[in-house]
Amino acid sequence: MKCLLDMHTHTITSGHAYSTLLENAKCASEKGLQLLGTTDHGSSMPGAPHEWYFGNFKVLPKELFGVTMLYGCEANIIDYEGNLDLPISLQEQMDILIASIHEPVMEANENADLNTSAFLKVMDNPNVHIIGHSGNPKFPIHAEELVKKAKEKNILIEINNSSFVSSRIGSEKNCTKIARLCKEHGVKIILNSDSHFCLNIGNFDAALSMLKQIDMPEELIINRSKEEFLDFLRVKGKNF
Template sequence: MKYVLDVHTHTIVSGHAYSTLLENAKYASEIGLELLGTTDHGPSMPGAPHEWYFGNLKVLPRELFGVTMLYGCEANIIDYEGTLDLPIDMQKKLDILIASIHEPIMNANKNSDLNTTALLKAMDNPNVHILGHSGNPKFPIHEEEIVKKAKEKNILIEINNSSFISSRIGSEKNCSRIASLCKEHGVKIILNSDSHFAYRIGGFDAAIKVLKQIDMPEELIINKSKEDFLDFLRAKGKNL
């Protein structure tokens, strides 16, 4: 199966990534992606851009090098109330919003109740489209509660390739369990590279390996169709 989109990618603006927006878009075009999302870290992350950066994304073109572009943010969940680190009015204007828990914004802990509450409350935010790398072993959760909430709120669960190869090492078991629950409950997932360098864009091999082990149905993987993903965003109120 050919996957045609990757919507969790970072540019040098994130502070610890290494490619520009144009470099990312050009590489996405070279490997045949049809849609690329650029989602730099929210302003609470050390080195991340000021919120004005996200307010000015409207000046960027909808297409670069033949690739349809979406502009958004990987926002940080900053407390156990599920608060994100961008103003609500700014969240509404983004094409795409990923909500993630990160160190050092939140302290790593083994309290599954607290971590689950943070994610559940973030998912009550109607501006959230994707739940980012929820299999992080440093922030254990009650997986089934999260998956059921994703179905209720029509939020995509991310299977993050970087979690297996460069970040959040030890995520395989948790991600496999989360994906299995998505399969059981009919919840759609999205493969994302979480690229911090252009050549990682569209790289899903490690995530695909996990999905093959559980025989994940292709119809639950939204990456296979640009229009399916755009329709998902339109159903969430986006004018694309």
């Protein structure tokens, strides 16, 4: 299966990534991607940009090197009530909004009830499109509850390639379980690189290998179609 989009990438603006927006777009073009999401970290992450950064996306082009650009944020879930570190007014302006838990923002814990509550409540937010790297073993969850709520709210579950190869090591078991549950319940997933360096954009090899092992139906993987993904965003109220 050819993947045509990567919605979770970072630029130097995130503070711990190493490529510019232009470098990311150029690499995406060279790899044959049709859609690229740039989603730098929300402001509660150390080194992340001020919220004004997210409010000024209007100055950026909608296409770079032949790639359609979507501008958004990987917002941090900041409490167990599912609140995010991006103001609602800015959330509404994002082309794409990922909600994730990060250890520098939330303290790692073994309480699956609390962690699951954070994810379930953030999915009640109509501005959220994707749940980011929910397989992190430092924040265990009740995976089936997450998957069922994603289906109810029409939210994509991310399978994060970085979780297999460089970040959140130990996630593979949990990610596999989540993917199996998505298959069982017919919930769509999105493969994302979580790239912090441009050469990693569009690299889903580890995640695809896992999905092949569990015989994941291609129709549940939204990366295969630019138009299917844009249609998903249109259903969520975006105009493209």
